[in-house]
Amino acid sequence: MAHTMAGDFFMDSIWMNISLPSFPPLEGDRKTDVLIIGGGMAGLLCAYYLKKAGVDCLLIESDRVAQGVTGRTTAKVTVQHGLFAHTLLRRFGAEKGRMYLEANLAALERYRELSKTIPCDFETKDSYVYSIDHPQKLEEELRALDQLGFPGEFVRRLPLPFSTAGAVKLRDQAQFHPLRFLAALVSGLPIYEQTAARAFHGKTVLTDRGRIRAENIIVATHFPILNKHGAYFLKLYQHRSYVLALENAPPVDGMYVDEAEGGLSFRSYKDLLLLGGGDHRTGKDGGGWAELKSFARIHYLDARIAARWATQDCMSLDAVPYIGPYSKNTPGLYVATGFNKWGMTSSMVSAMILADLVQGKKNPYAPVFSPSRSIWRPQLAANGFESAMNLLRPTAPRCPHMGCALRWNPREHTWDCPCHGSRFTEEGRLLENPATGDLPQKKDVRSQ
Numbered sequence: 001m002a003h004t005m006a007g008d009f010f011m012d013s014i015w016m017n018i019s020l021p022s023f024p025p026l027e028g029d030r031k032t033d034v035l036i037i038g039g040g041m042a043g044l045l046c047a048y049y050l051k052k053a054g055v056d057c058l059l060i061e062s063d064r065v066a067q068g069v070t071g072r073t074t075a076k077v078t079v080q081h082g083l084f085a086h087t088l089l090r091r092f093g094a095e096k097g098r099m100y101l102e103a104n105l106a107a108l109e110r111y112r113e114l115s116k117t118i119p120c121d122f123e124t125k126d127s128y129v130y131s132i133d134h135p136q137k138l139e140e141e142l143r144a145l146d147q148l149g150f151p152g153e154f155v156r157r158l159p160l161p162f163s164t165a166g167a168v169k170l171r172d173q174a175q176f177h178p179l180r181f182l183a184a185l186v187s188g189l190p191i192y193e194q195t196a197a198r199a200f201h202g203k204t205v206l207t208d209r210g211r212i213r214a215e216n217i218i219v220a221t222h223f224p225i226l227n228k229h230g231a232y233f234l235k236l237y238q239h240r241s242y243v244l245a246l247e248n249a250p251p252v253d254g255m256y257v258d259e260a261e262g263g264l265s266f267r268s269y270k271d272l273l274l275l276g277g278g279d280h281r282t283g284k285d286g287g288g289w290a291e292l293k294s295f296a297r298i299h300y301l302d303a304r305i306a307a308r309w310a311t312q313d314c315m316s317l318d319a320v321p322y323i324g325p326y327s328k329n330t331p332g333l334y335v336a337t338g339f340n341k342w343g344m345t346s347s348m349v350s351a352m353i354l355a356d357l358v359q360g361k362k363n364p365y366a367p368v369f370s371p372s373r374s375i376w377r378p379q380l381a382a383n384g385f386e387s388a389m390n391l392l393r394p395t396a397p398r399c400p401h402m403g404c405a406l407r408w409n410p411r412e413h414t415w416d417c418p419c420h421g422s423r424f425t426e427e428g429r430l431l432e433n434p435a436t437g438d439l440p441q442k443k444d445v446r447s448q
């Protein structure tokens with residue numbers, strides 16, 4: 001395998017080489033029925049469907065739209081979120097489990113419908129979740145899928161360069177080019193870029209460009225930026241994962257994901273094979289691109305790395321996103337977060353639910369995704385332990401979000417927070433929230 005990685009630690013994904021429409025910053029104060037904060041896929045789809053419904057709305061984005069995790073997805077649009085049917089059934093029962101799958105199927109169908117008029121390399125593909133050595137997990141999943149009314153198929157032989165125990169296949173899922181899709185979707189939407197939300201005063205949001213008074217506010221900022229309500233700093237943690245785009249590697253027909261945590265994923269885009277994996281909790285060690293490179297070196301001898309990128313996902317306590325009212329005490333404030341690496345369908349589910357809720361309509365899927373559901377899951381203790389350890393660790397620099405000790409990430413030359421996943425450049429510039437500002441001393445933070 002040829003090595004052609006550039007020295008740039010923040011390489012863009014293959015999707016990010018197309019130009020998106022640009023939008024002006026907000027100038028002065030505004031009033032609106034619905035304010036959406038965050039210009040990723042979830043916020044943009046909310047804006048699209050609200051505008052289509054004739055609702056007065058506007059969206060603000062602190063940078064440019066679709067330059068965060070939306071630009072770094074692998075863009076698999078599938079109901080099959082790992083071997084999740086079995087977990088859904090055990091954790092939530094048959095009715096809620098079925099509703100989860102139905103919501104994601106409805107999301108897939110909305111993408112399919114939109115892609116009829118939006119050229120976005122949309123392709124109907126089967127999805128597969130494979131297991132290296134746990135055939136019984138595949139059998140359990142097939143039984144659970146049957147019970148929930150989404151029959152899957154067992155496939156023994158896969159076009160992957162290693163042996164497996166087989167896979168569970170769901171037919172007629174999809175993959176696409178997310179930024180080609182958005183380039184068309186966002187045109188004409190009421191969007192203000194370079195406009196950051198700085199504070200909430202009831203239903204007024206202070207931005208660095210003016211105040212916005214809104215009847216309803218949707219926070220779609222990846223990690224929710226308002227700490228005071230909803231306890232999202234307890235309910236979420238973040239994961240980093242890595243992608244290599246390989247030229248001259250055999251393509252795969254379909255989308256393939258390992259059931260095991262830390263496993264690999266595969267999909268093709270045109271003549272590139274997108275190899276994903278190397279995951280770890282943000283601020284911790286993990287395989288990263290090195291793991292993917294060694295895999296490619298062994299299995300794809302003639303391949304060349306055309307691009308590489310990393311992304312970051314918010315993980316909820318029970319692997320179901322938080323979509324709905326921000327908290328019980330904040331009427332008119334809504335949230336969409338915790339997509340657990342399934343950002344494309346979860347963004348569309350968010351738009352389906354939140355567009356209804358802000359119009360005072362009921363949505364059949366809302367109870368499944370309610371952010372106020374029980375937090376008593378084992379992951380809560382793990383998140384609490386991690387925060388306590390890093391709050392007590394007496395090293396600098398500290399994270400401006402809640403004061404945890406930051407860790408130096410030599411792979412990407414960033415300061416990463418193990419508590420909730422904020423990230424900063426070497427010079428201290430904010431890369432990923434929930435922190436909302438740079439490190440205090442932009443120069444020489446490594447010498448603190």
Ligand code: FES
Pocket residue numbers: 233399400401402403404417418419420421422433434435
């Ligand atoms: Fe919360 Fe760093 S992201 S303390």
